[in-house]
Each structure stands twice: as structure tokens, then as C-alpha cells.
Amino acid sequence: MSLYGLINTSAAGMAAQSTALSTVADNIANVSTTGYKRSSTEFSTLVTSSGSGDYQSGGVDTDVRTAISGKSTTTSTTSATDLAVNGNGFFIVSGPSGTPVLTRAGAFVEQADGTLQNAAGYTLLGYPVGTTPSANSYAGLEVVNVGDLAMKAVPSTEGVVTFNLPIGATAVTDTTKLPSNNAADATYTQKTSFTAYNNAGSSVNLDVYYTKTADNEWEVSVYNQADATNGGFPYSSAALVTETLTFDSTTYALSTPTSLSVPVPNGGTLTLDISKSTQLDSAYTFSADVNGNAASAVKSVEISSDGTLSVVYENGSTVAAYTIPLATVASPDNMTVISGNAYLPNQESGSVQIGIAGTNGFGTISDYTLENSDVDLATELTRMIQSQNIYQSNAKVFQTGSDLLKVLVNLNT
Amino acid sequence: MSLTSALNTASAGVSVASSQTAVVARNVANQQTDGASRKLANVVTINGLPSVVSITRVTNAAALKSLLTANADDARDGAVSDALTQLQSTVGATTVDDTTSPTALIAALSDALSTYAASPESQASVDAVQAASDLAGALNSAADTVQQVRADADAAIGDSVSTINNLLTRFQAVNETIVKGTVAGADITDALDERDSILQSLSAEIGISTVTRSNNDMAIYTDSGVTLFDKTARSVTFEAKTTFTASTQGNAVYVDGVPVTTSGASYEIKSGRLAGLVEVRDDLAVTYQDQLDEIARGLITAFQETDQSGGTGSPQAGLFTDAGSLVVPTSGTVSEGLASRISVAASVVATPTLLRDGGISTNGADPYVYNPNPGETGYTDRLNELVSGLKTAQAFDPVAGAGTSLSLADYAAASASWLGVKSQAASSTAAYSATVKSTAATALSNATGVNIDTELSKMLALEQSYGAAAKLVSAVDQMFSDLLNAI
Numbered sequence: 008m009s010l011y012g013l014i015n016t017s018a019a020g021m022a023a024q025s026t027a028l029s030t031v032a033d034n035i036a037n038v039s040t041t042g043y044k045r046s047s048t049e050f051s052t053l054v055t056s057s058g059s060g061d062y063q064s065g066g067v068d069t070d071v072r073t074a075i076s077g078k079s080t081t082t083s084t085t086s087a088t089d090l091a092v093n094g095n096g097f098f099i100v101s102g103p104s105g106t107p108v109l110t111r112a113g114a115f116v117e118q119a120d121g122t123l124q125n126a127a128g129y130t131l132l133g134y135p136v137g138t139t140p141s142a143n144s145y146a147g148l149e150v151v152n153v154g155d156l157a158m159k160a161v162p163s164t165e166g167v168v169t170f171n172l173p174i175g176a177t178a179v180t181d182t183t184k185l186p187s188n189n190a191a192d193a194t195y196t197q198k199t200s201f202t203a204y205n206n207a208g209s210s211v212n213l214d215v216y217y218t219k220t221a222d223n224e225w226e227v228s229v230y231n232q233a234d235a236t237n238g239g240f241p242y243s244s245a246a247l248v249t250e251t252l253t254f255d256s257t258t259y260a261l262s263t264p265t266s267l268s269v270p271v272p273n274g275g276t277l278t279l280d281i282s283k284s285t286q287l288d289s290a291y292t293f294s295a296d297v298n299g300n301a302a303s304a305v306k307s308v309e310i311s312s313d314g315t316l317s318v319v320y321e322n323g324s325t326v327a328a329y330t331i332p333l334a335t336v337a338s339p340d341n342m343t344v345i346s347g348n349a350y351l352p353n354q355e356s357g358s359v360q361i362g363i364a365g366t367n368g369f370g371t372i373s374d375y376t377l378e379n380s381d382v383d384l385a386t387e388l389t390r391m392i393q394s395q396n397i398y399q400s401n402a403k404v405f406q407t408g409s410d411l412l413k414v415l416v417n418l419n420t
Numbered sequence: 421m422s423l424t425s426a427l428n429t430a431s432a433g434v435s436v437a438s439s440q441t442a443v444v445a446r447n448v449a450n451q452q453t454d455g456a457s458r459k460l461a462n463v464v465t466i467n468g469l470p471s472v473v474s475i476t477r478v479t480n481a482a483a484l485k486s487l488l489t490a491n492a493d494d495a496r497d498g499a500v501s502d503a504l505t506q507l508q509s510t511v512g513a514t515t516v517d518d519t520t521s522p523t524a525l526i527a528a529l530s531d532a533l534s535t536y537a538a539s540p541e542s543q544a545s546v547d548a549v550q551a552a553s554d555l556a557g558a559l560n561s562a563a564d565t566v567q568q569v570r571a572d573a574d575a576a577i578g579d580s581v582s583t584i585n586n587l588l589t590r591f592q593a594v595n596e597t598i599v600k601g602t603v604a605g606a607d608i609t610d611a612l613d614e615r616d617s618i619l620q621s622l623s624a625e626i627g628i629s630t631v632t633r634s635n636n637d638m639a640i641y642t643d644s645g646v647t648l649f650d651k652t653a654r655s656v657t658f659e660a661k662t663t664f665t666a667s668t669q670g671n672a673v674y675v676d677g678v679p680v681t682t683s684g685a686s687y688e689i690k691s692g693r694l695a696g697l698v699e700v701r702d703d704l705a706v707t708y709q710d711q712l713d714e715i716a717r718g719l720i721t722a723f724q725e726t727d728q729s730g731g732t733g734s735p736q737a738g739l740f741t742d743a744g745s746l747v748v749p750t751s752g753t754v755s756e757g758l759a760s761r762i763s764v765a766a767s768v769v770a771t772p773t774l775l776r777d778g779g780i781s782t783n784g785a786d787p788y789v790y791n792p793n794p795g796e797t798g799y800t801d802r803l804n805e806l807v808s809g810l811k812t813a814q815a816f817d818p819v820a821g822a823g824t825s826l827s828l829a830d831y832a833a834a835s836a837s838w839l840g841v842k843s844q845a846a847s848s849t850a851a852y853s854a855t856v857k858s859t860a861a862t863a864l865s866n867a868t869g870v871n872i873d874t875e876l877s878k879m880l881a882l883e884q885s886y887g888a889a890a891k892l893v894s895a896v897d898q899m900f901s902d903l904l905n906a907i
Contacts, residue, residue, distance in 0.1 A: 038424065080425045081467040083432075093467060170645075176686055196686055198678045199641070202651040210652055214677070238657075238677025291645035291686060294631035307604060319603055376467065383422030388903045395907075 012064040013408040019066035020401035026069045027394045034382045042112030042348045043380035046073045076339040079381035088115040091378040094370020096333030100129035107145045112348040121154020127347025133329040151329050153308050156318045160208025162274040163299030169283045170293045178219045186216035186228045187249040193240040201295035205274030208302035223254040231272050254286040300324040312371040314364040333369045334361045427896045432469040433889030437882050439472040444879050447870045455617035457868040477609040480867035487860040492627040492691035494853040499696030501850035504843040506569050510562035511836040523832040525555040530810050537803035545772035553764045563760035566709045571664040573701040578660035580625045580694050587622045588653035602636040627691030644687045646675045666709050666757030670701045710820035711835040712759035717749045718828040722809040724748045729787035736781035741765050746781050752815035
């Protein structure tokens, strides 16, 4: 009885459009949800009979799709932990049950316990610096905790020191008076100091003495300023390092040595690159750029485009702490959608692939940025008008079928 | 692209235009602020949207560097010039009616002696002794002035050192803000302006050179290469002396344990107010003091009395004495502080006629009496001898720098002219440095300062782009309401 088919078909049509309207409602509701991916409804025909001459109306099959792999625009924010993936890839976050899931909603906020959670309550996962990531499993991933990164001091290990020694200086010929002998009446040509840091993060001022001993030959001695007597000789302990600098007699550039190794008191060995130094007929100049820093409190975190999460200390130094990886699957659109703009890989989507942002087709990570919802309000509104019209038409068909049936039922009365 | 993203883009445009307008407003407001540089909002496109990523300022490292140098030179030359002007007061005005300088007083003494020789009444002898007293007094007060100038310079060095330490403390705070801000990507332009202005104040006190390192960290060295600031401020120390006499030597200023005011050493600073003050205290004033001492010593020598009996008595101080002592100081060597001690012998003050008769050192007793018949008013040989003694060349210490073999009168004139030349040179150098400084300041301000015309035209452009973005927002809004009305 094709009249019943008519009613069923139109009912299926109405159901299909109400699904479509549901996705429109979802999309409109999530126009400003960070990282939201638009859902759309695809229809396909459902044919029940294919006999000739006898038409049996079928129905419509609906398939809801979520454009998980779709790209959206981004918005700048003022928080360093607002992250967006620029290109392919998802952040790996842990859900309440601890299962890793994927998301592009990167509005992470530091919690009281130091973890980074996004608006949906998912906690960001990453590799502590130095861990080798596993490409196809979640092994090695840890909850990123910026609260664990307490004060740290970085002892000085290297630096660049450049100086010019005046060629016209008078040489000190009395070897007993050279600064290297640490005598009270030591005579020197030039003194400077620079600051290095020891293992405890204390600043150590190092006194550097340059003494011309002969033509093209200077002696350099480095002392710990804290050992000085009234700011000068004698020091209570011997020179940390003494070297003879030899300058080229034609170019007056430093020929040997090219570096100085200074054992910083209570610190590491500081290797100073002095290769750019000269001995010219010009005033004495000195400049030092030495690494290391004092212990200081955590000020903020900083995330670079390759996902390196660095801690910025109060004194301005930065130390890398975590690598935030990105994950993707072969067919992102087939992942299971769960609450909070998160997705679970499944059989159809393929297994998860993990990598470093910016490599192997993974996108880069932008801080101070959030991914907008990819919903376009205008498209959704037009889609809604369209669905409404189709729904009304289906309802009309249904009503017609129903009226016809009523006529049929009333034939015998 | 879609309507929603058009709306996002338009609102980003509005917010960028307003951020830029805020920067323009800040520039205009700071147009008259000293040391404020022009700020720029850097706009870049991130993911298709414009965004103000940072605020930077217009800088000119070369102009700042030359201003710092000019500043340091100006402060040094100014300090030297001021002190020399003060010393100039000891030689009086250079006009003809000058009656207070040693030169004028030596001439007056010579005249008084000649007058006494020509008219032997008792008043003339009193006048001559009075002229001698005036001369001794003038030397005493000139020596006092010199020591006062040195004491003032020493106190000013103390002030300068405490200013330097204050500036370095402030510098450390600002520098830390800048380093932290640079790492965190904050707007540090105001801190950079403040740091530059601290550098300008610092360079006026002491000549400096600076090195900028990673993260905008700055190290300061003196112009002789001694570290003033490297992550932490180095201590600058100085002990002022309360009183100055000719033999007092002022203390050196120590930076980071190195005496930076040791004359001739390779770590001696060359510019800044400190360098000028030290030059005055340890060099110019000392040399002038030596000259005054030499004039005093020359006077004692010129008026010394020799043994008239043919005996072997050593010459004795006559009219002028070293604070009453009868010893004649060694010829041709500076006797330190003599100018402040020289006085007229007490015996000649009591008995002015001793001037004519001799025997001042022995108060009228042999063998230093010149007049064969003491008391005879017609005797003028000694007076004439004294007058010609003032005009006879004698040996002076080359250290004092005003000549080695001159008459006393000429030596005093040479000393005055030495001071005049120094003072003249210093004031013209100071004027030149001041001009260089103001030119450098103008150059820096032209390069980095706010130009109101540029800012206003920028503002007009921003107004346009703000209006256009706002128009887009309203167009999108209109489109949405059209769509909603269709439902």
C-alpha cells in the first residue's frame, strides 16, 4: 500500500530534517566555543523496492558528520597558556578518568596544583624535557605541572669576553710584582671585574688583571673579588687562573690562548671565549657576556611554536621544562566526539600518531592564541531556513497522505 | 571565508586601531617630556588577523653615545672652568686699577721703598712696611683661597661619588625591569627611556662607555675600562678630607677597587665632573699654590740680610719671614705652604727704620746692620739695594711652571698670566663643550623625539582605518539582521 509508504517516507523526511535542525542548533549554540568543530548532516536515499511499474517510496538516511579536521580562524588573547594549533594536530589531554583524548580547545589555565586545564576540565599532557617520545603510543606522557618547577639557579658555564689592551702601556718587568704572585704591592696595567654565578646562584664578582709583561705579551690573572683585601691585593687565595696572552706581532690580534677556563668558586668551570680580543693603540675596552643566573621565583611560562614549555624566572632567565606534543590520526573526522570538544580515536579513525609540533606534517603551536569555533552563523541560519522549508514540505506530504487515508476510511460510510 | 570570520577580522581591525591610537596619544602627551622617545606599535598579521605584538621605541645608539661623551666632556670642562674663575679672584681684576694682586702689591712695595729712599721722613718708612704687610697678607689670603678651592673640589668629589652610587642603584633596578620585560615580551619602552636618562646623568659625573648584551642587559664601564655595572653595581668609594693645607693630598676615588683618579695610570678616567674636580684639586690648584709659594720664597730671598761684618754668618730672613723663622728657604725649590705662612718680621713692624738701616733679623744688632751709622736718615744704599733686588733675576723651581729665572715682579706677573691663560682656555673649552653637548642633545631629540606633525597625521590615518573597520562591523550586523528577518 503505497499510501502508507508516503506517510512513512514523509515521516522519515521530517526526522531527517529535525536531525539537520539539531545540528544547526548545536552549531549555533557553539558559535563561540573555543575549538568547536561544526557538525553537518548528510542525507542518502533509502530505496525499499526496485520493481518496475510499482513504485514503493523509500526514505532518507541521515548521517551526522563532524568536520574535526576543519580549519578555523584564531583570536589573540592575553594568556600565555592559551594555545592554538596552527595546522594539523591535536593536543593530548587527559580526561577525568585519566584516558588520553585529543582536543584543539587550548584555553589552558594554571590550576592550584600547577596543572594546566582547559575550559572543559581536560589536563594538558606533555613530555618532560629529555624524554624521547614514542611515535604511536601515549607512553612517556605526563601531566604538565608548572607548579613543580621551583626556584632554580643556573651556574655560569660559558661567556664571551672581548677586550682591547692598549699597545702603548708600560710593561711591568719586575716579576715579583706581577698580579699572579698575589703580592701586596702588585702592579698591573688594567683591572676589570665581571659577574658570574656559582651553583647556589650567588653572584661571584671576578677581578681580572691585565699586566703587560713584554711587547705583545700580557699576563691575565683572575681572582675572586670576595678574597680581596680592601678591594685589592693581596687576595686570601691564589689566582683562579693565570695565563699569558700572546698577540700577533703583525695584526696585533690575540694569537694564544683563545679561551680562558675559570673555575668559578663553588660553581662550574666557566669557559670564556676571548678570541676576538686585540692589542691596538687605542684605549682599553672590555665587555663580558656571561651566562648563568641567580635563583629566582617562577614568573610565568612561555610556550614556543615547537611546543617547548619554558619557565620564565623572575630575573628573566628561561629554562625549558616540557615538550608539548601534537597527535593526529589517519582519519580525524571519524573520531568519536565526546563532551568538551574532545575526540577519541577509534577503529575507523586509525591509531594515534604523536610528534613534535612543526615536524612531519604536524602544525605549529601558537601561544596567546585560541582557535575559534568554525561555525559560520550565516551558513547556519540559511541552513535553518532550508531545513524548515523542507520539514514543512514533508509535513504537507504527511498531511496529504493522512487526508487521503481518511477519505479512504470514510468511503464505506 | 564567512560572515563570522569577517566580523572577527573587522573587530581585530578595530582593536588594533585603538591600540595604535593609544600609542599615538602617549607620544603626544609626552611630547614635552625630557628623555621620552617616540613609541611605535608594531602590527603583524597572525593567522590572518592583525595584532599589535609589541611596542618599541625609536632609538639612535650613535646619537646617544655621542651625547654621553659630550655630556661627560662638558661636565669636566665646566668644573675646571668654575674653579679657575674662583682662583682668578686672587689676582684681582686685570684692569689698570688692580691693587690687590701680588704683582700690583710687589710694584707698590717697590714704589714705597723708592719713595722712602727719596724722602726719608718717618711716615715713608711706615708706608713701606705697610706695603710689605699688604703683600704678605695678599699672599696669605690667596693661599687660603687656593686651599678653599681644593677643599670645595674635594667636597664636590664626595657629592659626585654619592650621586654615582645612587644612580647605579637606580640603574640596577631599571636594568632588571628591562631584562625581565624583554624576556616576558612586556612593553619596556618607558624603562628604556628611564635607563637612557640615568646614563645621561651618570655620564655627567663620570665618563662611561656601555655595552648592551642579550635580553637588553647593559653593562657600564668607565671611559678607562673599569667596571661600574655588570649585573650588579660596583661600589664607588671616596674619603673626603675636611681641611686642606698645601701639603694635604686628596684621596683617590675607587671604582671596583681601582683608583680611577690616579694621574697618568691607564685606569684614570678622562671625563666627567669627577675628572674635572680631580684635575682642579690635584693639579691646577696645586700648581698655582706652588707659584704662590715661589713668590713668597722669592720675597724672603730678595729681602734676606747678609753678614755685613765680613764674617761667615749665614744669610737671615729680613723684611719677610717664614712665620717669624730667620731661616732663608733653599733657593730654587718650592717650599710647600710658604705663601700661607709668610709674614713681615715683628721687629720691622715695631721699628720701621730697620728697613733702611738693616738688622731686621737681629732687631737692630750687628752683624746684619747695613747702615754704618744707624739712625742716619740720609742713608739710602740698603733701600736702593732692596729695590734693585726686586728687579734682579733669581732662580725659581721649574715644577711651579711659571719660569725658572726671572725677577720677582716678573715672576708674579708670569704666574698671573699663567692663571689667566689657563682660565681663558678653560672657559673657551667649556663653552665649546657646552655647544657640542647641546648639539648632541638636539641631534638625539631630533632622531628619537616626538614630532607632533607626524603623530597627528598618523592619528588621522588611524581614524580612517578605525572608521573603516567599524563600518565593516555594522555592514556584517546589517547582513545578519537581514538574514534573521528572513526567518
